[in-house]
Amino acid sequence: MSAGIAGAPATDAAEASRARRGRWLRRYGLAATGGAIVLAWVLVAIFATALAPWPHEQVDVTRRLLPPSAEHWLGTDLLGRDVFSRLLVGARISLVAGIVVVVVGGLVGTLIGGIAAYAGGRAEEWMMRATDLVMCFPPIILAMAIAAALGIGVTNTILAMLVVWWPKFARLARSLVLVQRNQEYVEAAHVLGFGPSRILFRHIVPNAVGPLVVLLTLDVGTAILTFAGLNFLGLGVIPPTPEWGAMVSEGRELVEQWWVATFPGVAILTVVIGFNFLGDGIRDWLDPKSRRR
Amino acid sequence: MSGAQPLLEVRDLRTEFATDAGTVRAVDGVSFSIAEGETVGIVGESGSGKSVTARSIMRLLDENARIAGGAIKFRGRDVMHLDREGLRALRGSDIAMVFQDPMTSLNPVRRIAGQLVEGMTVHGRYGRGAARARAIDLLRRMGVSAPERALDSYPHEFSGGMRQRVMLAMGFSNGPSLLIADEPTTALDVTIQAQILDLLRDLNAEFGTAVLLISHDLGVIANVCRRVIVMYGGEVVEEGLAEDLLSDPRHPYTWALLNAVPRVDRKADGDRRLLAIEGQPPDPLAMPAGCRFAARCPFREARCAEKPDLAEVAPGRRARCWVTQDGGVLPARGAHGARLADVPARMAPVAARDGAVAEAARPGPILELSGLAKHFPLRGGGFLSTPRKVHAVNGVDLVVRRGETVGLVGESGCGKSTIARLVTRIHEPTAGRILFDGVDITHADAAAIRPLRRRMQMVFQDPYASLNPRMTVGDMLAEPMLFHGIAAGRAAARGRVVELLDLVGLPARAAERYPHEFSGGQRQRIGTARALAVDPALVVADEPISSLDVNIQAQVINLLVDLQERLGLTYLFIAHDLAVVRHVSDRIVVLYLGKVMEVATAADLFERPLHPYSVALLSAVPIPDVAAERARKRMVLGGEPPSAIDPPSGCRFRTRCPLAKPVCAEQPPPLVEHRPGQFAACHFPGELG
Numbered sequence: 007m008s009a010g011i012a013g014a015p016a017t018d019a020a021e022a023s024r025a026r027r028g029r030w031l032r033r034y035g036l037a038a039t040g041g042a043i044v045l046a047w048v049l050v051a052i053f054a055t056a057l058a059p060w061p062h063e064q065v066d067v068t069r070r071l072l073p074p075s076a077e078h079w080l081g082t083d084l085l086g087r088d089v090f091s092r093l094l095v096g097a098r099i100s101l102v103a104g105i106v107v108v109v110v111g112g113l114v115g116t117l118i119g120g121i122a123a124y125a126g127g128r129a130e131e132w133m134m135r136a137t138d139l140v141m142c143f144p145p146i147i148l149a150m151a152i153a154a155a156l157g158i159g160v161t162n163t164i165l166a167m168l169v170v171w172w173p174k175f176a177r178l179a180r181s182l183v184l185v186q187r188n189q190e191y192v193e194a195a196h197v198l199g200f201g202p203s204r205i206l207f208r209h210i211v212p213n214a215v216g217p218l219v220v221l222l223t224l225d226v227g228t229a230i231l232t233f234a235g236l237n238f239l240g241l242g243v244i245p246p247t248p249e250w251g252a253m254v255s256e257g258r259e260l261v262e263q264w265w266v267a268t269f270p271g272v273a274i275l276t277v278v279i280g281f282n283f284l285g286d287g288i289r290d291w292l293d294p295k296s297r298r299r
Numbered sequence: 300m301s302g303a304q305p306l307l308e309v310r311d312l313r314t315e316f317a318t319d320a321g322t323v324r325a326v327d328g329v330s331f332s333i334a335e336g337e338t339v340g341i342v343g344e345s346g347s348g349k350s351v352t353a354r355s356i357m358r359l360l361d362e363n364a365r366i367a368g369g370a371i372k373f374r375g376r377d378v379m380h381l382d383r384e385g386l387r388a389l390r391g392s393d394i395a396m397v398f399q400d401p402m403t404s405l406n407p408v409r410r411i412a413g414q415l416v417e418g419m420t421v422h423g424r425y426g427r428g429a430a431r432a433r434a435i436d437l438l439r440r441m442g443v444s445a446p447e448r449a450l451d452s453y454p455h456e457f458s459g460g461m462r463q464r465v466m467l468a469m470g471f472s473n474g475p476s477l478l479i480a481d482e483p484t485t486a487l488d489v490t491i492q493a494q495i496l497d498l499l500r501d502l503n504a505e506f507g508t509a510v511l512l513i514s515h516d517l518g519v520i521a522n523v524c525r526r527v528i529v530m531y532g533g534e535v536v537e538e539g540l541a542e543d544l545l546s547d548p549r550h551p552y553t554w555a556l557l558n559a560v561p562r563v564d565r566k567a568d569g570d571r572r573l574l575a576i577e578g579q580p581p582d583p584l585a586m587p588a589g590c591r592f593a594a595r596c597p598f599r600e601a602r603c604a605e606k607p608d609l610a611e612v613a614p615g616r617r618a619r620c621w622v623t624q625d626g627g628v629l630p631a632r633g634a635h636g637a638r639l640a641d642v643p644a645r646m647a648p649v650a651a652r653d654g655a656v657a658e659a660a661r662p663g664p665i666l667e668l669s670g671l672a673k674h675f676p677l678r679g680g681g682f683l684s685t686p687r688k689v690h691a692v693n694g695v696d697l698v699v700r701r702g703e704t705v706g707l708v709g710e711s712g713c714g715k716s717t718i719a720r721l722v723t724r725i726h727e728p729t730a731g732r733i734l735f736d737g738v739d740i741t742h743a744d745a746a747a748i749r750p751l752r753r754r755m756q757m758v759f760q761d762p763y764a765s766l767n768p769r770m771t772v773g774d775m776l777a778e779p780m781l782f783h784g785i786a787a788g789r790a791a792a793r794g795r796v797v798e799l800l801d802l803v804g805l806p807a808r809a810a811e812r813y814p815h816e817f818s819g820g821q822r823q824r825i826g827t828a829r830a831l832a833v834d835p836a837l838v839v840a841d842e843p844i845s846s847l848d849v850n851i852q853a854q855v856i857n858l859l860v861d862l863q864e865r866l867g868l869t870y871l872f873i874a875h876d877l878a879v880v881r882h883v884s885d886r887i888v889v890l891y892l893g894k895v896m897e898v899a900t901a902a903d904l905f906e907r908p909l910h911p912y913s914v915a916l917l918s919a920v921p922i923p924d925v926a927a928e929r930a931r932k933r934m935v936l937g938g939e940p941p942s943a944i945d946p947p948s949g950c951r952f953r954t955r956c957p958l959a960k961p962v963c964a965e966q967p968p969p970l971v972e973h974r975p976g977q978f979a980a981c982h983f984p985g986e987l988g
Contacts, residue, residue, distance in 0.1 A: 029319070189764045189765075190759040190760065190761055190764040190765035191764060191765050191766055191767045191768075193720070193725050193757070193759065193765075194757065194759060194765055194826070194829065195767075196725055197723045197725065197752065197755075197756060197757045198752060198756075198778075198779045198782070198783075198829075198833065199745075199748070199749040199752030199753075199779075199782070199783065200779075200782060201745065204782075209767055209770075212767075212769040212770075213767065213768060213769055
């Protein structure tokens with residue numbers, strides 16, 4: 007009898023918790039999926055050699071172009087290397103390249119754009135015209151030209167990408183700082199006698215950083231894609247090193263042996279989607295309108 | 300009107316918003332009716348549900364809102380269940396609505412003609428030609444000069460007041476029987492507000508259009524409306540004829556509203572504190588079960604835990620209050636003063652600063668401005684043409700003595716905020732001199748001025764923009780102390796933060812929290828605490844209360860007055876609300892287009908103003924008292940302030956001045972002492988008013 011009475015509120019509580027879970031899923035589900043994908047790839051990159059069933063550089067011409075099987079899960083390539091093992095190890099270089107390009111490019115761009123907006127006048131004019139100059143070129147072509155001039159190699163390719171990567175952050179950072187610069191709290195900081203670097207970095211930047219974080223996250227996917235593209239074109243890693251773009255490139259003429267090119271392609275796809283979901287999620291989360299208490 | 304069917308009848312209206320935290324009942328059982336041709340006002344603070352009520356009538360609600368119950372009938376027709384077609388017909392031609400912000404309610408990329416004519420042709424009553432002719436007619440009627448030219452203009456070519464006239468023309472284009480005006484003058488200057496209110500009254504008299512006016516300002520309501528509805532916490536708490544309700548309020552909330560605002564026509568008695576009711580409006584997610592006002596009510600009784608109904612308290616008057624329903628009387632102002640001055644009672648004895656009195660007694664003025672000017676260059680213009688300038692401030696002389704409060708008043712664009720930013724050296728003056736405490740800071744660089752920053756601080760207008768949203772309140776208050784070496788270390792700073800919070804009436808735990816966790820009034824207290832963190836002598840307050848609700852305004856004013864007494868502060872107080880300025884200031888400076896028109900003690904200025912602009916400004920302020928409003932001689936200023944890019948020659952005010960003579964265009968009148976302590980810049984001082 008008492009159980010019956012106690013049961014009613016319990017179902018209510020269950021109902022409420024289900025509703026809460028539903029709301030959470032609707033709001034953060036996509037971001038959580040993205041985050042899980044990204045996290046999975048990061049773990050894979052860290053433990054790649056331990057996870058790989060075969061040594062990824064082991065060439066065995068007798069076993070070339072084998073289709074996926076229990077032994078070689080994703081088949082073997084032209085030189086008889088295990089595609090799955092190379093895929094896992096390849097995650098390292100792709101993730102590192104993507105993250106380095108975006109973080110360094112983002113920092114440089116934010117610094118240039120932020121200082122330009124806060125300083126104003128001549129300095130702003132020069133900095134922003136330099137930004138426009140870089141933005142005039144199609145990024146991948148410019149990156150190719152620079153990478154080709156610097157010579158093949160991962161470091162050079164990343165450098166080349168950095169040159170084309172910072173301007174969009176500079177533009178965004180400038181617009182964000184411009185919005186904040188005229189807010190009353192910045193005037194208040196000024197009246198309190200704080201110096202310009204303290205005002206810019208302690209007061210303005212923390213308030214402008216939200217959209218930059220979103221762009222940063224969304225951009226890792228693009229950077230990985232671009233890096234893979236450059237590798238596909240033969241710039242970037244020096245051959246035996248496994249890299250997804252280069253692996254797709256190696257398999258591009260093997261129509262019969264579809265697995266050589268397809269699986270690295272799928273890997274690129276999942277990473278890019280993962281970062282995009284995560285970026286969208288962060289954007290929604292930072293948007294006060296969608297957050298509403 | 301008796302017995303006839305009302306024009307609009309709202310019965311037991313309930314509108315809810317679905318939010319993450321739960322359901323908010325924004326409008327909770329509101330009933331009222333409007334007769335044909337009647338003027339009704341709804342008053343209440345933000346969150347009281349007044350705007351949502353209006354939007355519910357028009358069925359213009361946000362996606363997460365829904366009308367949960369009740370009935371809305373327009374001429375007996377059910378509005379609640381109208382389909383799209385029916386709603387469209389109703390909105391355009393039977394009920395028109397004018398919104399608060401004239402800057403965003405017109406489509407910026409279309410000419411006025413297109414927007415006005417479309418509104419008429421779409422309901423099929425007029426052809427294009429006829430509609431255009433009527434549009435010209437309407438604009439003229441609304442007081443738009445050169446209506447033919449106005450029709451071919453874009454909205455950005457108009458000022459706020461002019462856009463509001465266009466909105467009214469649009470509203471009246473199909474001859475509606477009801478006009479809903481939601482805070483139509485809140486974004487406008489007083490002189491423009493007076494014009495628009497006059498227009499509303501005339502339109503009501505001329506066309507017999509019923510008006511539902513929504514405002515937070517009882518003066519505005521008294522000016523236009525016959526009947527008043529007071530809302531609080533989503534409910535109607537009092538209803539009655541304007542003259543009864545404003546002279547003899549029967550609900551404590553109405554009583555508090557009336558007593559919390561200083562009036563331009565009343566002298567400040569010795570005490571500058573206002574009657575402020577405690578606390579905040581109730582949380583809409585957790586409405587109290589009893590009387591919703593009980594928590595803040597000075598007259599509450601045990602019975603108030605039970606919810607009162609809206610019942611008749613006198614013929615034609617209803618109130619939702621146990622006390623007055625039993626024939627209880629709410630005292631006239633003053634009787635409850637001691638009990639209501641909550642701020643000083645709450646304040647712990649944090650020792651008036653050592654030497655506060657000595658500071659005030661020191662000889663010499665604290666601030667001297669002479670010939671101060673600031674011109675802002677305009678961007679754009681031709682490549683070869685000389686760049687044009689906005690003449691924001693143009694030769695202002697002013698002396699502020701230690702310990703006094705000087706009020707700066709004027710319409711927007713008069714340069715009052717620019718003066719605040721010149722004094723605090725956010726901007727550098729174009730010409731003139733600023734002496735602060737005897738030190739010339741006119742062109743001092745950041746390093747030279749840094750030590751003086753401690754003695755000169757500013758409180759800002761917008762409590763939402765003036766606090767860094769990413770810093771805790773504690774960090775925000777500690778940072779300046781550490782920066783200027785006032786506090787020896789983090790621990791000392793923390794102790795002082797608690798003292799500061801206590802000084803402004805906030806609990807110590809506020810230090811751990813972020814600005815968004817506070818209400819507007821609390822944020823303004825935090826902003827004040829930040830200014831006080833460096834222990835200043837002069838505080839420049841730039842419209843510190845203009846974005847707050849009436850009751851919260853009173854709390855903040857009381858705080859500022861208390862702080863002045865305890866710390867010996869000097870205030871440069873900027874506001875557009877003349878009644879408030881009169882209330883708190885020793886002396887007042889009236890500005891117009893970057894020039895000083897008049898300087899006088901508060902009493903002199905309000906009792907016998909010398910400059911015609913001062914007279915006009917004073918008479919434009921609506922008074923929340925129907926009898927006083929009727930009795931008083933008004934001088935409504937026509938037109939709008941001219942552009943500060945190309946100000947008029949001679950006297951700047953001459954283009955709107957009723958006394959203007961040829962000499963005014965030729966010679967700028969000097970600022971001359973006409974009576975002891977009263978200066979005016981006018982060729983014909985004292986001839987008006």
